[in-house]
Amino acid sequence: MNARAVKIGIALIILLAMIPLYYFFNPAAAKEKAANSKNEKSELAAKESTAQKSQDEKKETANEYSKKDPEEAAAVNNGDESLKEESVTSEKASSEEKKEIQRDFLVVIDPGHQRHANLGKEPVGPGAVEMKMKVTGGTSGVATGKPEYQLALEASVILGDLLAKQGVKVIYTRTTHDVNLSNKERAEFANQHKADLFIRIHADGSTDKNVSGLSVLTPAHNDPYTKAIYEDSLKASELILAETKKNTSVKVNGISYRSDLSGFNWSQVPSTLIEMGFMSNPVEDRNLSDPTYLTNLLSNVADGILQYASLKK
Secondary structure, three states: OOHHHHHHHHHHHHHHHHHHHHHHHOHHHHHHHHHHHHHHHHHHHHHHHHHHHHHHHHHHHHHHHHHHHHHHHHHHHHHHHHHHHHHHHHHHHHHHHHHHHHHOOEEEEEEOOOOOOEEEEEEOOOOOOOEEEEEOOOOEOOOOOOEHHHHHHHHHHHHHHHHHHOOOEEEEOOOOOOOOOOHHHHHHHHHHOOOOEEEEEEEEOOOOOOOOOEEEEEEOOOOOOOOOOHHHHHHHHHHHHHHHOOOOOOOEEEEEEEOOOHHHHOOOOOEEEEEEEEOOOHHHHHHHOOHHHHHHHHHHHHHHHHHHHHHHO
């Protein structure tokens, strides 16, 4: 070790030894140092407190968002539920409105024929010279042997029930087979009750067993007795026909315009007649005696009537 290094080492030792003596003999300097140290600690504590506060704020914010998300989801869900409730309420109101319309709509259903025919004569229309039999016994099924008057009443009750479930008022011209009502009297019954629609239920017959299909009969446009009811009768008939055409299990023939039917000519209210099918056709005869088939067919007829009711009320 050289002399210079020794001298530097001795000088450092002397300097270090003198620092405590300086603060011992100079209290003001010692206090200043202590104050500086205290300030440094305070600043450090403040920084740590600020950092902790910032961290706590971040946690609180995170918690708030964590809480907010479910609330927002709930709000969205509640919004969806509100929309659903509004939709359901709207649909319910619409349904109630339709039923309210239908409650004011009266349908008189006339099950065609009766057990015992009345072959007496009556005018085909008001003031007419032409006379027709009051009411015939109708046809009967080639396969089932069921008389038309029985099928007509069965079908009328099914149709009436379907309409009543939708709020429509229904009255029948007969509820039993043992009546004596002419076609004129049946029409007058509908007139007296101020029916919104007079619907006559029948089944067809033919000498040709291959003929089949449903037909809707309506007053002819050139019939002098039915001018006042022609348009409404045709509209009801068209709506019923359109609905029955939707049924793929039912053959539909179309509309037939008639001026020779007493039941139309004496009517002062819109009228239509449903020939549900041919009882002279073995297959169709059996179908018409099948409650499932018959109800299915009459559901379409009811839908057409309900559409007409919505238009007229």
